[in-house]
Amino acid sequence: MTDFVESAERRALRAAVADLAAGYGPEYFTAKARAGEKTDELWADAGRLGYLGVAVPEEYGGGGGGIGDLAAVCEELAAAGCPLLLMVVSPAICATVIARFGTDAQRRRWLPGFATGAVKMGFAITEPDAGSNAHRITTAVRRDGDEWVLSGGKHYISGVDEVAAVLVVARHVDRVGRRLLPSLVVVPTDAPGFAHHHIPMEVVSPEKQFTCFFDDVRLPSDALVGAEDAGLAQLFAGLNPERIMAASLATGMARRALDQATAYARSRTVWDTPIGAHQGVAHPLAQCAIQVELARLMTQKAAALYDAGEDRAAGEAANMAKYAAGEAVAATVDQAIQVHGGNGLSSEYGLGALLAASRLSRIAPVSREMILNFVAQHTLGLPRSY
The missing domain is CATH 1.20.140.10 (Butyryl-CoA Dehydrogenase, subunit A, domain 3)
Incomplete structure (x- = not known):
């Protein structure tokens, strides 16, 4: 399954990413963070060179590699003083879930953007009263005709101010009001009823943390990723x-x-x-x-x-x-x-x-x-x- 020595391709990928990151370094990263700015230049370069999309399937413009390749990119950037938190979220969690469980239309819509870095997506599961217990989440999504209606809130969600949408974990509510297993819905950050507030942190990072609120946010039928109660x-x-x-x-x-x-x-x-x-x-x-x-x-x-x-x-x-x-x-x-x-x-x-x-x-x-x-x-x- 694996060797103790990485493949020549993986080692070349690491070297190329390290070379890119060396042109930025910790001074760039820290200066951006302290100024309240984003590392957009580094993200754009990493996307343009294909590093953010190494694990996206080739048919959608990615490198067709695995999570090990993406992890190597993340590690080398961090080792050069540029730990990009959104790499853990957008191309890893969100792109993986959509690639595995999304419809053909969802894959065509989102994966090419993940491949180039043009699209960033957040991920929201944590709630103040649930903590590590995902079984206790109360954010709910229900059907209303051809739409979904999302209500509830999330806490400590990364990068909401710089993503196009957030992949939200919500408990599916059936027609008689029973809360079933978790569902995953894509929520645009500009959707009416979606609000977010910054949580000040002591961590020096360009990527900020937020509390999110969903006040009966209406979403189209294709916002659902995978099964209604996928679990x-x-x-x-x-x-x-x-x-x-x-x-x-x-x-x-x-x-x-x-x-x-x-x-x-x-x-x-x-x-x-x-x-x-x-x-x-x-x-x-x-x-x-x-x-x-x-x-x-x-x-x-x-x-x-x-x-x-x-x-x-x-x-x-x-x-x-x-x-x-x-x-x-x-x-x-x-x-x-x-x-x-x-x-x-x-x-x-x-x-x-x-x-x-x-x-x-x-x-x-x-x-x-x-x-x-x-x-x-x-x-x-x-x-x-x-």
Whole structure:
């Protein structure tokens, strides 16, 4: 199914993306974020060169690759100091769901835009009173003649101010008012009744978070993606790629922090000796390198399983990869700051901006505690604890 050495094509893709990202770098990304601007130039270049569409089917203008290829793009951008959060959402979750479950008309409408980066789409599942429990979502969608009517709200939804539409997870309500299994509907951000409000965050990122409100938003019949009550199986077709991509975003950020820390440890001299010669500095960095590489390997396995159609095994591996990557990036950024001493939190070195983002990797898009619950129950066969 997979090899421990990536294919020549995948390695060439990584090199090409790294070359593109090097022309932007952390200074560009951080300056855009602090100015409240978007990284439109980088996104447009990545789309023009085909990197955002590597996993879109060829018949719709994409590269015809798998989630492993898209994850490689995401990782290399993050490793170059440009962690694009919307890569986790738009070309990974939304394009994957539409490619797998959309109608022919939906695929023709949306996938070419995903392939070039001309279209960005958000994804909305989280609700304030549901948290990690997707079974408790209350946002509802019901039929009204030839239309759908959406009502409810979502919380912590990424990039609503820069996407054309949002793929919303809502519970299907039948004709007698019973709330059935989840459905997926595409909601244009300019639809009447759709409002969104910015949530201020400490994370330094051009991509902002929002609360969304749906006040009887009317949608055409073709807004529905897949079955009316598709349930969690269809939903996790998008969430497993999300976890693989989140792991790649995290390992990319970890690689950047580790590269910066080791460069500093080689060049910073105290008492006529580079600080990297001391085991108190070298060993923690070596431990971080091992953690990052193990997380990358687990992410590679998860992507290979998903691309092979092994959804159940991919779900387990994607959760493990997300957990490992979240722990690795949090530990690595923390250690990189420690190696730099006071410089670790100076604006000159930029590591402070990574601190909140790295810590977020242990929380979103699924918390480490819920992953441990999943592994305990599904991998170890222990009784369900929640």
